Amino acid sequence: MKWPKWKILVKNEVLEQTGSDKNPHLEVAIEYGKTVLNTEHGNFSFGNLHTVFDEAFKKIEIENRQINNCLLLGLGGGSVLDLLINKFQIQCPFSVVEHDAKVVELARKYFGLDNYKDIEINITDAFEYVKSCNKKFDLIIIDLYDDLNVPEQAHTKEFVIDIKNILETKGLAMFNKVVIHKIEKQQYNNLLNNFLEFCNCKTIQVLGMNNILVAEKI
Numbered sequence: 001m002k003w004p005k006w007k008i009l010v011k012n013e014v015l016e017q018t019g020s021d022k023n024p025h026l027e028v029a030i031e032y033g034k035t036v037l038n039t040e041h042g043n044f045s046f047g048n049l050h051t052v053f054d055e056a057f058k059k060i061e062i063e064n065r066q067i068n069n070c071l072l073l074g075l076g077g078g079s080v081l082d083l084l085i086n087k088f089q090i091q092c093p094f095s096v097v098e099h100d101a102k103v104v105e106l107a108r109k110y111f112g113l114d115n116y117k118d119i120e121i122n123i124t125d126a127f128e129y130v131k132s133c134n135k136k137f138d139l140i141i142i143d144l145y146d147d148l149n150v151p152e153q154a155h156t157k158e159f160v161i162d163i164k165n166i167l168e169t170k171g172l173a174m175f176n177k178v179v180i181h182k183i184e185k186q187q188y189n190n191l192l193n194n195f196l197e198f199c200n201c202k203t204i205q206v207l208g209m210n211n212i213l214v215a216e217k218i
Helices: 005-009 048-059 079-087 101-110 126-132 157-166 182-196
Strands: 013-018 026-031 034-038 043-045 070-073 094-098 119-123 137-142 167-178 199-206 210-217
Touching: 013 101, 026 101, 034 101, 043 048, 048 079, 048 167, 048 199, 048 210, 070 079, 070 126, 079 094, 101 119, 126 157, 137 157, 157 167, 157 182, 167 182, 182 199, 182 210
Parallel strands: 070 094, 070 137, 094 119, 137 167
Antiparallel strands: 013 026, 026 034, 034 043, 167 210, 199 210
16 A cells, blocks of 8 residues: 655654653654654654544543632643643633753753743652642643653552542542553552542544543542
8 A cells, every 4th residue: 555645745854853851852843744753663642642642632622610729730842731721712821830941941942941830840750759749630631651651650549649639529640551452451440449549531543552640539
């Protein structure tokens, strides 16, 4: 089968390759006309990840919810910020936690992070942040990845309880998890069971492998 001519003519361009002790391979590239942030094996922002959260936000009609503040665990290039602020018109203070200063640097350089207003950037460990946080949020987005893997600590009951403690009643927590292999299915099921102890939950599946757990605190 031949690809259409326009597919052949599209040329991807690497703008920068770099890395850090937390993310050894980071790449900013133009893919099919769009600037994206990738790790060695996956997309961090504005590629498939953008599609995943776009579909999830549409399905829960995020624009119709009352959101007074939002916590984002995991920044990437700021794809989720772009969707919430520019597409779904969520106007509220945002607290962003990203453990890799290099990722924040790239988000500022290539993805206009500094153009957003009312954004607090915390370069720190997400698990320590939620444990010590004394604020509550109407929306918590959990998008914690080391390349293709979610840290094991993110699946624990202790972490889920920490999320519970900073989530407002009727607030939403949304957890992005790629589910392909048996171990990932088990991790997701354990995570779901932990959230079900204090939330109404549903799963939104996008692109056949991304499960977005949507948990509303009772």
